[in-house]
Amino acid sequence: xxxxxxxxxxxxxxxxxxxxxxxxxxxxxxxxxxxxxxxxxxxxxxxxxxxxxxxxxxxxxxxxxxxxxxxxxxxxxxxxxxxxxxxxxxxxxxxxxxxxxxxxxxxxxxxxxxxxx
Amino acid sequence: xxxxxxxxxxxxxxxxxxxxxxxxxxxxxxxxxxxxxxxxxxxxxxxxxxxxxxxxxxxxxxxxxxxxxxxxxxxxxxxxxxxxxxxxxxxxxxxxxxxxxxxxxxxxxxxxxxxxx
Numbered sequence: 074x075x076x077x078x079x080x081x082x083x084x085x086x087x088x089x090x091x092x093x094x095x096x097x098x099x100x101x102x103x104x105x106x107x108x109x110x111x112x113x114x115x116x117x118x119x120x121x122x123x124x125x126x127x128x129x130x131x132x133x134x135x136x137x138x139x140x141x142x143x144x145x146x147x148x149x150x151x152x153x154x155x156x157x158x159x160x161x162x163x164x165x166x167x168x169x170x171x172x173x174x175x176x177x178x179x180x181x182x183x184x185x186x187x188x189x190x
Numbered sequence: 191x192x193x194x195x196x197x198x199x200x201x202x203x204x205x206x207x208x209x210x211x212x213x214x215x216x217x218x219x220x221x222x223x224x225x226x227x228x229x230x231x232x233x234x235x236x237x238x239x240x241x242x243x244x245x246x247x248x249x250x251x252x253x254x255x256x257x258x259x260x261x262x263x264x265x266x267x268x269x270x271x272x273x274x275x276x277x278x279x280x281x282x283x284x285x286x287x288x289x290x291x292x293x294x295x296x297x298x299x300x301x302x303x304x305x306x307x
Contacts, residue, residue: 075302080259088257088289095299100306135302137256139288140205142197168305171256171298172205180297181288182212185192185252188285189217 079109194254196226
């Protein structure tokens, strides 16, 4: 599962949908869903329920947030706790924020360096 | 200039500081500053004023936001307008959001694919 913030503007979701589609192309054997903290659908709860209903034996949550702030340190654990309690046979793993992944921060720095040449 | 959202939690800024430092290492000839929309310092206004005072002849703003939502479509142009009017001899260019850069979205998708192997 990819997990993004959500926004009022539907166009905001386009890059996240593009990332979801790229992952789907490279991992066609796994169901890949995109869920949102707020303002967009599906919610994390709905997406987990759907994956469990489809027979998922475990779920990995990739937060598509740049950094660990209130959303990832507070909101997300609060959302995950009842889901983990409610689906005790489906472990839900939480991955790092984008800004904690060197390959991603390197790609961002390289883009800035190249554009400012 | 790198431009990020800002947060109450000081740790939130760490990935952005790491990106800034990586760009500085690769572009030591250019002043690289990190500014914030809210909750952290410096503001965009303060950072532009500082760069202009240091003699910048032009400024590129790289928004370290994943997608174009209300912050990039509304807040940022509103902040830039008086700065561009106030410093007519220092053009301020606005770059794409992270999610609009294929090298960056590819890096994110590759990370998800690798982690879920």
